[in-house]
Amino acid sequence: MTIEQPIPRSIRVSAAVITDSAGRLLVVRKAGTTAFMQPGGKPEPGESAAETLSRELAEEVGIRVPAGDLRPLGEFTAAAANEPGFVVVADVFGADIGNQEPIAAAEIAELRWITRADADALEIAPLAREYFLPS
Numbered sequence: 001m002t003i004e005q006p007i008p009r010s011i012r013v014s015a016a017v018i019t020d021s022a023g024r025l026l027v028v029r030k031a032g033t034t035a036f037m038q039p040g041g042k043p044e045p046g047e048s049a050a051e052t053l054s055r056e057l058a059e060e061v062g063i064r065v066p067a068g069d070l071r072p073l074g075e076f077t078a079a080a081a082n083e084p085g086f087v088v089v090a091d092v093f094g095a096d097i098g099n100q101e102p103i104a105a106a107e108i109a110e111l112r113w114i115t116r117a118d119a120d121a122l123e124i125a126p127l128a129r130e131y132f133l134p135s
Contacts, residue, residue: 008087011080014053015040015090015127017073018063018097023134024113026102027124028060031109035081037125038132039063039102039111040090049091057095061102061111065095081125090127 015038018026027036041056043049050067057063070093080086104111114122116133124133 008079008085010077010087010089011042011083013040013042013088013090014049014056015092016053016057016070016095017092017132018095018102019134020113022113024115024118025128025132025134026061027112027114027128028104028108029110030082030107033082033109035123035125036110036112036114036128037081038092038128039108050093053091053093053095059106060104060108062105063095063097063100063102065097070095076127076131078126078130081123081127088127092132 028039029036039057039061040053043052050070053070054065054067057065073092073094076090076092077087080088102111116135119133
């Protein structure tokens with residue numbers, strides 16, 4: 001007799017891969033949480049994945065990137081950082097922010113530019129840690 005594992009509940013999000021000229025990845029930490037993750041968030045009704053990310057970047061880090069300028073990188077799944085028993089299913093996009101400087105806004109408590117070495121000293125969300133940390 002086999003015991004079936006429960007199917008994890010999923011949370012749909014859009015997330016950004018934003019790197020600076022030094023190749024570091026932008027990560028954010030939401031207020032009341034401990035894990036750093038890529039900027040992004042959950043869709044509002046009727047939004048496409050790119051529209052969601054464009055809105056979230058403006059709200060969370062003050063960066064303006066039109067939905068049409070985001071580069072689709074694919075769909076990725078990982079354990080949710082802040083919701084035990086859930087997985088995130090993320091539509092991930094590359095975003096070129098030019099000379100815009102991200103700032104912590106809305107629910108974002110902190111933002112950092114990190115390398116893989118920096119990540120060893122931080123709690124990094126599984127999605128970013130497994131797929132997008134720079135080499």
